[in-house]
Amino acid sequence: MSNSKTLGKRYWNPVKSTVEKVPNALVVSHMQPGIMSSAHWHAQVEINYVFRGSVDYRMHGFPVRLEAGDLCIFWGGLPHRVVDTSEDPFYVAIHMPLINFFRLRLPHDIQQRLMRGGALVAEKADESDPANFTRWSEYLCSDKPQLVNHALEELLLRIERIQFGPYRLSAADGLPATPIEAPDQQSFHNIGRICAFIATNFRQQIDSADIAVSADIHPKYAMSVFKKSTGMTLNEYVNLLRLSYAQALLMQQDANVLRVAMESGFGSLSAFNKSFRKMAGVSPSDFRREMRERPRPLLA
Numbered sequence: 476m477s478n479s480k481t482l483g484k485r486y487w488n489p490v491k492s493t494v495e496k497v498p499n500a501l502v503v504s505h506m507q508p509g510i511m512s513s514a515h516w517h518a519q520v521e522i523n524y525v526f527r528g529s530v531d532y533r534m535h536g537f538p539v540r541l542e543a544g545d546l547c548i549f550w551g552g553l554p555h556r557v558v559d560t561s562e563d564p565f566y567v568a569i570h571m572p573l574i575n576f577f578r579l580r581l582p583h584d585i586q587q588r589l590m591r592g593g594a595l596v597a598e599k600a601d602e603s604d605p606a607n608f609t610r611w612s613e614y615l616c617s618d619k620p621q622l623v624n625h626a627l628e629e630l631l632l633r634i635e636r637i638q639f640g641p642y643r644l645s646a647a648d649g650l651p652a653t654p655i656e657a658p659d660q661q662s663f664h665n666i667g668r669i670c671a672f673i674a675t676n677f678r679q680q681i682d683s684a685d686i687a688v689s690a691d692i693h694p695k696y697a698m699s700v701f702k703k704s705t706g707m708t709l710n711e712y713v714n715l716l717r718l719s720y721a722q723a724l725l726m727q728q729d730a731n732v733l734r735v736a737m738e739s740g741f742g743s744l745s746a747f748n749k750s751f752r753k754m755a756g757v758s759p760s761d762f763r764r765e766m767r768e769r770p771r772p773l774l775a
Contacts, residue, residue, distance in 0.1 A: 483562040485509040489726035489766045494519065494551075494570045496723045498716050499674035501623070502570040505612045507563070513765040514554035516754065517719050518674075518712075519570040520589075521551040522634065524608040528564025532557055535592040536647030541566075544600030548634055550576075552715050553592045554755060567612045574667045575627065577658055577704065580635050585644060587655040590706045593646035597637045607633065658704045665690050666704055669697060673709075677716040678740040683709050717741060718754050725763045732759045 487509030494502045498518035508530050523530070525541045532539040535553035549555070551570065579586070589595060607629070614626035658666055672689035673681070686709055687697040701709050721739035724730055736747035736759075751759045 484560055487511045487557065489515070490728065492723065492726060495719045495726075498677075498719065499572050499671060500570075501572060501575075501615060501627075503612050503615045504568040504570075505609075506567075507565055508557050508560055508568070510559060511556045512768050513757075513762060514556040514755070515722060516554050516715075517551040517570060518716050519551050519572055520576045521549055521555075522569040522571060522630070523547045524567050524604060526565045526567070526605060526608075528561035528566075530557060530561075530564055530566060531559040532594075534594055534645070534647070537594075537645055539594045539596070539645055541596065544604070546597040546601075546604065546633075546637065547594055548589065548637075549594040550589055550592060552719075567608050569612070569615065569630070571627075572670070573705070574663075574670050575631065577663055577666060578631055582638060583655075583657060585638065586657060587706070588644055588646050590655055591646065593644050595637060595642060595644050598641040598643055601633075601636075604633075655706045656703045658700065662700045662704060665692055665697070665700055669701055669709070670712075673713055673716060677713050678720065678738065680740070680742070681713065713740075714750055715754075718750060721747065721751065721759070722755075722762070725759055726766050730763055732763070735759065 485507045489512075492515070494500075494504075494517045495515060500519075502519070514533070523541060523546070525543050525545050527543045529543070530541045532541070533556045534549065535555065538558075539547065539549075541547055576589075581589075585595060611626040611630050614622040615630075617623055668690040669686055672686055676685070683694045683698055687694040690697060692700075698709055701707070701712070705712065707715070717740045721735050721741070724735040724738060725732075732747075733744055736744050739747070741747035741750070748758060751762070755762050757765065
């Protein structure tokens with residue numbers, strides 16, 4: 476992601492954003508956060524650590540303020556937006572593929588609320604965090620798999636430790652309480668193969684049978700294990716990836732709504748418009764226009 480600076484704050488430049496297009500990739504942004512003109516979403520779990528200053532988010536129906544030393548994790552598959560920052564903030568945002576979320580040994584209620592759109596924030600700073608997050612950010616951006624894996628293992632352990640200290644877990648009221656179960660080892664393996672196949676093929680016309688064949692499991696079992704572990708149906712997850720990809724295309728200067736719908740895997744413009752409005756609250760055309768406007772800080 477890239478930002479431009481105005482009046483001491485930075486503003487997100489959606490044209491330079493990459494995370495929305497790569498659902499199975501680990502993306503790291505180590506930078507000054509930018510105020511956003513509109514909410515976005517992506518199919519990764521997002522981890523923020525604030526080195527200095529403050530960042531104000533509008534999550535899916537509720538505000539979250541992060542101060543220096545705060546560590547936060549939330550599911551990026553629901554719309555969220557940076558609405559304001561302090562004059563000179565700096566943070567790292569790590570966008571982690573969904574499959575890694577299931578490696579976290581978090582209490583069941585925390586895991587469930589996170590997948591339903593909550594935000595978990597550690598309320599006690601750890602003096603080792605600044606050095607660790609600096610190193611993890613460097614390692615995660617490395618082209619050496621052993622460094623990436625090492626940083627990821629340490630990062631997951633740090634996230635797990637949030638439960639042992641003071642924390643807050645914010646969530647919007649009225650979200651569906653879909654039961655979610657922590658997957659066992661075999662289920663975890665199957666979910667990994669399912670996520671990998673969908674991430675590679677979501678722009679094609681795929682169904683539950685295609686997905687199940689890729690994981691060498693029965694379609695009914697594929698649908699059941701995915702729903703129990705994520706709270707989403709297979710179709711909902713495929714749709715999320717298509718909408719995320721479509722949003723990335725709409726951020727481009729020459730975006731054409733019909734072309735975006737077709738390139739993202741939607742069978743018709745009407746189906747795309749309906750799904751996009753349900754996710755974003757606005758039409759694709761309105762979203763495209765909003766993304767080109769200068770954002771205004773909004774703390775309410």
